[in-house]
Amino acid sequence: MTHQRGSRMPSSTSAKAGRIAVIALGLIILIVGLLMLGGGAYLVALGGSWYFALAGLGLCGSGCLLMLRRPAGAGLYGVVFIATIVWALWDVGLTFWPLISRLFAPAVLAIPVLLLLPALRPMARPVPRKASLGLACLIALALAGTIVSTFQPRPLAVADAVSAPIPGRSAAPSAGGDWPYWGRNPSGTRFATLDKITPANVAGLKVAWTYRTGEIPKDPAAFVTTPLHIDGRLYGCTQSNVIFALDADTGKELWRYDPHAQGNFRPRCRGVGYHDDAPAPSKPAPSTPVTPRAVAMAAPSGPCVRRIISTTVDARLVAVDAVTGLPCADFGNRGVVSLRTSMSNMQPGFYFPTAAPTIMRNLIIVGGLVRDNYEEGEPSGVVRAFDVHTGKLVWAWDMGNPDASGRPPAGKSFTPGTPNVWSTPSFDDKLGLVYLPTGNATPDSWGPKRSPAAERYSSSIVALDVTTGRVRWSFQTVHHDLWDYDVPAQPALYDVPDGHGGTIPALIQVTKRGQIFMLDRRTGKPIAKVEERPVPQKGGARDDFLSPTQPYSTGMPAIGAERLTEARMWGATPLDQLYCRIAFRKARYDGDFSPPGLKTAIYFPGWFGGMNWGSVSIAENRGTMIVNDTRVPVVARLVPRAEYDAKARKSSGEGSGAPQYGTPYGLEQGTLESPLAVPCQEPPYGAITAIDLATRKVLWSMPLGTLQDSGPLGLAMHMGIPIGLPAIGGPVTTASGLVFMAGTQDHYIRAFDIRNGHELWKGRLPMGAETTPMTYVSPRSGRQYLAIAVGGNLAQKQDRGDYIVAFSLQH
Secondary structure, rough: OOOHHHHHHHHOOHHHHHHHHHHEEEEEEEEHHHHHHHHHHHHHHHOOOHHHHHHHHHHHHHHHHHHHHHHHHHHHHHHHHHHHHHHHHHHHHHHHHHHHHHHHHHHHHHHHHHHHHHOOOOOOOOOOHHHHHHHHHHHHHHHHHHHHHHOOOOOOOOOOOOOOOOOOOOOOOOOOOOOOOOOOOOOOOOOOOOOOOOOOHHHHHHEEEEOOOOOOOOOOOOOOOOOOEEEEEEEEOOOOOOEEEOOOOOOEEEEEEEOOOOOOOOOOOOOOEEEEEEHHHHHHOEEEEEEHHHHHHHOOOOOOOOOEEEEEOEEEEEEEOOOOOEEOOOOOOOOOOEEOOOOOOOOOHHHHHOOEEEOOOOOEOOOOOEEEOOOOOOOOOEEEEEEEOOOEEEEEEEEOOOOOOOOOOOOOOOOOOOOOOOOOEEEEOOOEEEEEEOOOOOOOOOOOOOHHHHHHHHOEEEEEEEOOOOOOEEOOOOOOOOOOOOOOOEEEEEEEEEOOOOOOEEEEEOOOOOOOEEEEEOOEOOOOOOEEEEEOOOOOOOOOOOOOEEEEOOOOOOOOOOOHHHHHEOOOOHHHHHHHHHHHHHEEOOOOOOOOOOOOOEEEOOOOEOOOOOOEEEEEOOOOEEEEEEEOEEEEEEEEEHHHHHHHOOOOOOOOOOEEOOOOOOEEEEEEEEOOOOOOOOOEEEEEEEEEOOOOEEEEEEEOOOOOOOOOHOOOOOOOOOOOOOOOOEEEEOOOOOEOOOOOOEEEEEEEEEOOOOEEEEOOOOEEEEOOOOEEEEEOOOOEEEEEOOOOOOOOOOOOOEEEEEEEEEO
């Protein structure tokens, strides 16, 4: 037998392997085709895209023909692939992540189809070997380039030519090198007038010290404190309310106080409060070296001149001496005041404060978290003010009994089931107003029995007169809230430019909805335009009602609140994208405020946010506000009582979702996600955004977080792909032009250039940190530190920690 010179006869073994490979490839394509055909037909029946059914039909034909080793199988796959490219460009244009969802997996399968062409039965006009190999290499190179491209950040909005900022004016005095409030100042702006760490040297930050509390949180507990810094000491609290004091330069523990708080279903402590009775001259200047002993000696005689105030997870108020950590004997009963007094239905875990107490003048102002959606008549959402020296009640704002301002008569309680204030207030001492971000009346998702007071004050910002506790004004962000859109973030106070060379005293409130409201903090009237817009009126519970309109802050940018569509459903492959499209079509989604009803409804943004309790930061010297947000849709369905209770009994008494006992419905709820546990809509799932408060426009916006420590099915991908992930916690800004932010599902704290959002530095943490960092200057060493509590991320249940990590420049 002779053959042409230069050619090679395939061995029988390699030919057989080729035939087997073709059959296996055909089977894979057939299976994918059947799944797409079946799912696609269902999607068409739901009113969705025809692409998946038609592509599935083509893949089934391709798979069968390839299993028969027919060349037409490869040709049919090519037709489906080219049609997919055309459809993808028509469906989403040139948007990167949506194109990957549609094209990456088909392109991967196209390579073996091309490489196995020689194993098919002879063709009348065979494709040249070099041509098929070259085309396969071209697709492989495109895939490799795509993979490399996934590691590049993709700004959502890019800063134009950087213009000179138009700053407004701070609403509170500077704290120097200290961090004496949870939000650094009473205004809650998280702006540090510090400039030792700059964009030019921030890359030199290294770990200076690490402190461990010795108390590892247990799920779903979280170590999320933002420490205070006063005169060379850090003060913080663990999730069980153990209070500690640390040396600011070394992290050495100086004292700790354990109130022996009994835990509940979600223990946490976001921070403590501080009050100082020392005369102003006795306070050391920021540049004066100070030691703990010197601080103690400089204090006036007697204990608790400087005191740390904390709440506990079993509803107590505690005051300890800031120098020694010993209880303040003049406060309540040996340093403790019960918050259970005059409260009803105080079952374990039904009421407990988690936010740092607000210390205004000589008052401690506290609200509390009321357990959501468990039953009707849960504890009151009353807000109370106590004397900082004695612990005696000064006033109480009980919205169900607005004419009373003190303790209820004997045998009575504060009004149960009213909206609570679980987040942190801010205050304006000059105006004498404290600003409360309110939650919703429980249960969240069914509200025909709510009182007029609850209808008026839920999901609102309420300004109280600090001397009387009486309402001066209120502004509601959601009417008749059935979506758990309580106001989660601390209001930010800042005097914004009025466009005529002056300023307006503003209150800026971010919300879970992604809406940002800018109000005159004297009156509550909008500075930035707010419109009442019609919202969906069908699909809710027949025995409830819906507000015909809801407020939209059209004068400020909405963040991460774009309307969902079927085309925005996403997946790592066409199959999980198809799953998400079906889930989207099966649910009821009429845009914002799709009401909860007997059919599953989609909320976007969900009750995680939008924006959450981490709050915002305002660079007061630039007039730039930094916001981080989460973009994860949630689903909810009202389940008739008998059906819900039956499911609960079958699952050992624990139903899925919220029982809402005492109402006609339980609530099933969860996130809209694919079988890979990835949110169903296209990335990003979290972002950080800068807004110019003078022009009220977005300056820049970047995805926040990578797949380094998370991924599909909760598995860490160990890839720094900046896809943007949900983030819990908030940003900090400095006078030097830096933004510090952690809170992501990867284990980093980052520094950004406030002018353009470019990442300048990131520091590796022991695990995730779901909280807001802080920065201070030590009066002893003069060094600026960046510190953060590192307790783990709730999305990564295996990781829990008890660290405080401090960074500084190395000298």
